[in-house]
């Protein structure tokens with residue numbers, strides 16, 4: 222974590238040290254030089270909605286010989302040459318989280334669940350982040366709405382949850398729970414478990430994926446604290462789980478396997494949420510490979526998300542037809558309890574719906590329509606495919 226790259230300059234310096242002199246380039250059907258690639262990254266970072274932060278672990282898993290097409294590079298390092306025109310319907314806060322916040326930092330959309338945004342910081346910044354309106358440092362194109370890691374900001378959130386008895390589920394996210402100090406993780410976990418109506422807590426963290434060695438570091442209290450909160454919840458008859466985020470099996474190293482095993486041995490439930498991304502995991506073989514690798518290390522593949530309609534990352538979004546195709550080919554190839562739900566998180570706060578449940582989908586205009594009666598009554602929610610995918 223200490224050796225993470227945290228700004229554009231350090232990333233560009235790092236790239237100069239690892240890239241080969243010549244890199245196969247799909248856009249030219251030939252090769253680009255190292256210097257051309259670095260200039261492409263520098264220009265890409267000026268337009269990106271997310272700041273730069275990358276751990277040594279995740280950088281060690283990139284195949285730099287294939288830097289243009291590598292599925293990990295594509296998720297974290299922007300290239301100006303890949304940018305695509307935004308669909309005009311895109312927004313930075315496409316899920317309208319800010320409009321569903323009764324208290325700053327708390328999103329209450331579903332009747333029984335709240336999202337507790339404990340911080341705005343992550344150990345890495347994913348280009349496609351759905352919360353690009355708030356997560357990470359500001360960029361040249363986006364100033365951010367911050368959520369602070371402070372008890373005084375959390376207090377009204379705890380109070381709202383305690384006085385709202387319908388709330389039984391809390392997702393602690395942000396930002397990333399890896400950026401809570403162990404004492405803060407304990408404070409949030411124990412305070413939530415003290416509230417009678419809270420029965421289930423999920424800590425969202427990409428930590429297992431992007432810095433698994435921390436889970437194995439016995440001098441670091443974060444994992445011990447998580448295990449203790451999980452055990453405390455169990456004693457009280459409440460469930461505590463870790464929700465993590467892998468998008469490609471290339472992200473799973475031998476260190477990841479050992480870290481996942483430590484959590485499994487200590488009875489910590491771990492579930493995974495994948496985002497479907499163009500050139501990363503939007504083909505059947507890659508998705509099947511990821512799901513099986515996760516299942517084999519006892520991480521439950523829980524959701525595969527259609528990419529949210531956020532601005533500035535249209536090269537990574539996929540048309541709805543991709544998720545429909547992949548879901549139909551994956552289902553039945555692995556045990557049902559290890560088969561994820563393939564969902565669209567509906568724009569404008571309709572919540573998650575199975576992608577297959579669209580009311581209509583016109584592949585010529587790329588417009589699909591959904592309803593979410595349990596969340597937003599009879600209102601229609603429209604999802605728009607990317608312009609480059611339309612005939």
Ligand code: SF4
Nearest residue numbers: 343346347350396427
């Ligand atoms: S780890 Fe999650 S919250 Fe953080 S940048 Fe990535 S997608 Fe966004």
